[in-house]
Amino acid sequence: MIRYEYPLNERIRILLRLEDLFDRLAWYVQGDNPYNHHSSLLTLFEVADVASRSDLKTDLLQELERQRATLSALRGNPEVEQTKLESVLREIDSAHAGIHQMAGKVGQHLKEDEWLMTVKQRAIIPGGLCEFDLPTYHLWLNEEADARRGDLYRWLTPMLPIRAGLGIVLRLMRESCRPGSQQAVNGIYQQTLDTTVRPPQMIRIGIDDGMRCVPEISANKYMLNIRFVRSQPGESKVCAGTIPFELTFCTL
DSSP states (O other): OEEEEEESSHHHHHHHHHHHHHHHHHHHHHOOSHHHHHHHHHHHHHHHHHHTOTTHHHHHHHHHHHHHHHHHTTTTOTTSOHHHHHHHHHHHHHHHHHHHTOOSSTTHHHHTOHHHHHHHHHHTSTTTTSTTTOHHHHHHHTSOHHHHHHHHHHHHGGGHHHHHHHHHHHHHHHHTOOOEEEEEETTEEEEEOOTTSOOOSEEEEEEOGGGOOEEEEEEOSSEEEEEEEEEETTEEEEOOSEEEEEEEEEOO
16 A cells, blocks of 8 residues: 655644654665765755744644643543653653754754865756766775764754754654545545644555556645546546545644
8 A cells, every 4th residue: 555645734744744854864864875975965955944844843842842732631541551751752752852952953064064065066956966076076986985974964963952842743743643445436535624623744545556557636725626537648537436545634
């Protein structure tokens, strides 16, 4: 089953983008090839750009505090596994402390490095990081893999508290909801949302990968519309027949 996630507000949209970028960066940095570390550095710049939103740290700190208060109230509840609860609370405390200790905007340390900013400016130009354009970057790519990796970890480490914090928030949101089985008749599904309860912050859709259909989602606080399409080179059409799928409304 393939799962698709659709954020319903800007805050969750940014967290999902950062999660994807951090995961991609973690994969690239493990490699030894210069191209792996070239991709790592470009992804690091993307992380800094997305995370530089001024209120990101505040949002995460407030959400972690809220989750800590909610979960702390469950201490002593016989229906809650206390060992797991305490483990999650320790994670929240650690992430909160890490973000609280961060000085300035996320990624500010990258902007203070003249060499990195030169690389970033050249990276905007298609093919702008060739050896004849930026010999110092060519030299860095020809360093030993462990030396390059050490530099990448040094540049990444100050931003890791953000990764820890958003990871906890998104995990708690995903685990707080249960999927329901639905069907899209002739590839179309619509549902009126209940405005009397707290609105969902993210929608998750699970569909059998054998269906070869992709959900196109539009939603607001009143209505959810999903159209399943079969997208191929040169065409995009609504999937015929009844499409079974999982639908999950996620909130915190």
